[in-house]
Amino acid sequence: MMLPGVGDAGQARLRKASVAVVGCGALGCTIADLLTRAGVGSITLIDRDIVEWSNLQRQSLFDERDSNEGLPKVVAAQRRLHAVNGEVSIDPRCADLHSGTIDDLLAGARVIFDGTDNFPTRYLLNDFAVRDSVPLFYGGVVGWRGMAMAILPGMGPCLRCAFDEPPPLGSAPTCDTAGVAGAAVAIVASVQVAEGLKVLLGHEARVNPTLLDFDLFENTRRRLTFAPRPDCPCCVHRRFDHALAPPETGAALCGQNAVHLPGAAHCDLARAAETLRATCDVRLLPFMLRATPNESTFGDPLDFTLFADGRMIVRGTTNIEAARAIRARYLGG
Ligand SMILES: [Zn+2]
Numbered sequence: 430m431m432l433p434g435v436g437d438a439g440q441a442r443l444r445k446a447s448v449a450v451v452g453c454g455a456l457g458c459t460i461a462d463l464l465t466r467a468g469v470g471s472i473t474l475i476d477r478d479i480v481e482w483s484n485l486q487r488q489s490l491f492d493e494r495d496s497n498e499g500l501p502k503v504v505a506a507q508r509r510l511h512a513v514n515g516e517v518s519i520d521p522r523c524a525d526l527h528s529g530t531i532d533d534l535l536a537g538a539r540v541i542f543d544g545t546d547n548f549p550t551r552y553l554l555n556d557f558a559v560r561d562s563v564p565l566f567y568g569g570v571v572g573w574r575g576m577a578m579a580i581l582p583g584m585g586p587c588l589r590c591a592f593d594e595p596p597p598l599g600s601a602p603t604c605d606t607a608g609v610a611g612a613a614v615a616i617v618a619s620v621q622v623a624e625g626l627k628v629l630l631g632h633e634a635r636v637n638p639t640l641l642d643f644d645l646f647e648n649t650r651r652r653l654t655f656a657p658r659p660d661c662p663c664c665v666h667r668r669f670d671h672a673l674a675p676p677e678t679g680a681a682l683c684g685q686n687a688v689h690l691p692g693a694a695h696c697d698l699a700r701a702a703e704t705l706r707a708t709c710d711v712r713l714l715p716f717m718l719r720a721t722p723n724e725s726t727f728g729d730p731l732d733f734t735l736f737a738d739g740r741m742i743v744r745g746t747t748n749i750e751a752a753r754a755i756r757a758r759y760l761g762g
Pocket of ligand 1: 586657658665
């Protein structure tokens with residue numbers, strides 16, 4: 430309440446606010462922690478994954494007990510956040526956010542915080558935010574590098590003004606192929622939350638609608654200013670390609686302990702193989718690649734086959750969500 434721009438009235442505004450945090454990994458944990466301590470009244474946490482030991486290096490709401498219990502991230506996060514501030518209402522949604530569920534999961538959110546680990550979900554969030562005019566705070570961290578950008582629909586550029594299309598499947602490093610520095614997470618989440626709080630407090634004019642891009646290892650820091658693109662398919666032409674795409678499902682392959690995931694886009698297999706070699710044993714064949722992760726975190730031994738049209742077969746599970754999580758983890762999509 431002592432802070433400029435807050436005061437008694439601002440604190441009361443925060444207490445009445447409802448927000449959504451999409452993804453409860455490294456960014457989502459730090460974002461939710463900051464929001465809870467700031468006294469934001471209602472927080473919906475959305476994540477489909479469970480806590481694993483390898484998360485603890487950067488996912489600040491979890492501890493060894495949570496990973497031993499194999500709790501869903503949103504449940505472990507709720508337990509922790511409730512202990513921090515019992516007056517904040519936490520709604521844990523252990524669910525996959527896609528075009529078929531997004532309207533339900535994000536209903537009522539005044540602002541949305543992006544804590545996702547994959548591009549299809551980010552572009553879907555951007556479509557939703559622009560369509561329904563909900564401020565979105567984009568964030569991403571891989572390795573020592575982080576990015577954050579505030580998207581205020583109608584007041585500045587959207588994600589597609591900055592990057593028209595998501596990178597092709599397997600072309601960009603993911604947190605599971607390149608690691609994530611916890612220190613980089615803290616900066617990105619702080620920027621996202623500070624900008625989000627300004628909106629909740631009624632100080633939209635103070636939000637900086639630029640892209641912050643930094644690398645803590647290389648000591649580089651840039652602020653990129655984008656004008657809204659005059660031909661942006663999303664915020665100018667209001668074409669919501671990602672929100673309109675049917676929810677991608679998958680199918681368990683009968684009797685094979687494997688799941689087939691349909692392809693969404695063409696995949697450069699040679700490039701994907703290069704990215705995957707850091708964490709998997711990879712065999713590149715004509716039209717496909719086979720990868721066996723060096724460390725399986727899903728219990729069963731597993732491997733996956735990726736085809737040039739983006740289709741994927743994940744062996745070692747019959748659970749479609751687990752297969753999708755594996756694809757997001759290793760290929761970012
Ligand atoms: Zn745009």
